[in-house]
Amino acid sequence: AQSVTQLGSHVSVSEGALVLLRCNYSSSVPPYLFWYVQYPNQGLQLLLKYTSAATLVKGINGFEAEFKKSETSFHLTKPSAHMSDAAEYFCAVNTGNQFYFGTGTSLTVIP
Amino acid sequence: ETGVTQTPRHLVMGMTNKKSLKCEQHLGHNAMYWYKQSAKKPLELMFVYNFKEQTENNSVPSRFSPECPNSSHLFLHLHTLQPEDSALYLCASTTDRARNTEAFFGQGTRLTVV
Numbered sequence: 302a303q304s305v306t307q308l309g310s311h312v313s314v315s316e317g318a319l320v321l322l323r324c325n326y327s328s329s330v331p332p333y334l335f336w337y338v339q340y341p342n343q344g345l346q347l348l349l350k351y352t353s354a355a356t357l358v359k360g361i362n363g364f365e366a367e368f369k370k371s372e373t374s375f376h377l378t379k380p381s382a383h384m385s386d387a388a389e390y391f392c393a394v395n396t397g398n399q400f401y402f403g404t405g406t407s408l409t410v411i412p
Numbered sequence: 413e414t415g416v417t418q419t420p421r422h423l424v425m426g427m428t429n430k431k432s433l434k435c436e437q438h439l440g441h442n443a444m445y446w447y448k449q450s451a452k453k454p455l456e457l458m459f460v461y462n463f464k465e466q467t468e469n470n471s472v473p474s475r476f477s478p479e480c481p482n483s484s485h486l487f488l489h490l491h492t493l494q495p496e497d498s499a500l501y502l503c504a505s506t507t508d509r510a511r512n513t514e515a516f517f518g519q520g521t522r523l524t525v526v
Contacts, residue, residue: 333511344414344502344517352512391455397511399445399468400504402455 303328305375305392307403315411320364320379322406324392327373332394334375336366339389339405348390351375362386382410415439418503418518425493426526433488433521435503442508444486445515446478449500461486462509493525 308323326332333352337345349360356368362385366377377390387410392403416437425431437444446458460468461480475497477489486503500522504515 335514337517342500342520342522344416344418344519345504345515346414346517347514350512350514395511395513395515397509399457399460400455400515404454 303330303332303394303396304401305334305394305403307390307392307406309406310404311407311409313409313411314382316384317381320377320382320386320408322377322390322392322408324366324375324377324403325373326375326392326394328394334366334368335393335395335400336360336364336375336377337391337393337402338362339391341388345391348377382408384410384412386410414516414518416503416505416516416518418501418521420521421519422522422524424524424526425490427493427495429493430489430491432490433501433503433523435486435488435518437484437486437503437505437516437518439505439516440507441505441516442483443506444480444483445504445506446486446488447502447504449502449520451499455502458488490523493523495525498523498525 304327335350336348349358351368359365393400419434443462448456458472459478479487500520502520503518506513
């Protein structure tokens with residue numbers, strides 16, 4: 302079985318500060334992992350994906366994530382938060398039959 | 413614009429009404445999905461269609477009835493819904509069922525059942 306767990310349903314950072322959103326996965330096979338962002342009353346937009354080509358994955362809007370097999374983690378980071386980064390972020394794993402999403406982390410950026 | 417369009421964006425319906433949600437993708441994808449997103453709950457997969465054939469029905473009540481007439485269109489027919497069915501309904505598509513493919517989502521339909 303495959304699943305993802307997001308630690309922290311709410312994260313607040315100051316504008317310009319480091320953003321760190323945590324995701325741990327459980328998988329019996331090499332996982333394919335994704336980060337999505339959702340703005341209010343919108344659908345989910347792909348930020349980045351890990352498909353085993355490189356452990357450090359760069360995405361849109363300055364986000365990146367590092368796949369760490371030893372820690373079963375795929376944390377999302379951004380060096381400097383912008384006000385426009387305020388949104389809900391979802392980690393997901395694709396089993397081929399379906400995507401399993403985490404419960405989401407709401408990011409607040411404080412001016 | 414993700415290439416997946418959902419209509420309507422907002423829908424208010426009574427418990428005795430019948431309505432339909434529409435999803436259209438312009439990406440040439442072969443798999444389409446319905447998800448339900450309720451407040452404070454993880455996204456729930458409802459149905460999966462692959463090459464117009466339903467491959468997943470995640471124990472969804474029969475008051476939700478999907479239809480996939482072709483690979484570009486997906487409908488969700490609604491009848492005799494309950495207030496707890498109020499949620500954001502998201503449609504998504506993928507090129508195929510490979511594990512390394514990402515899903516493209518529509519903007520969702522915000523459904524309120526009164």
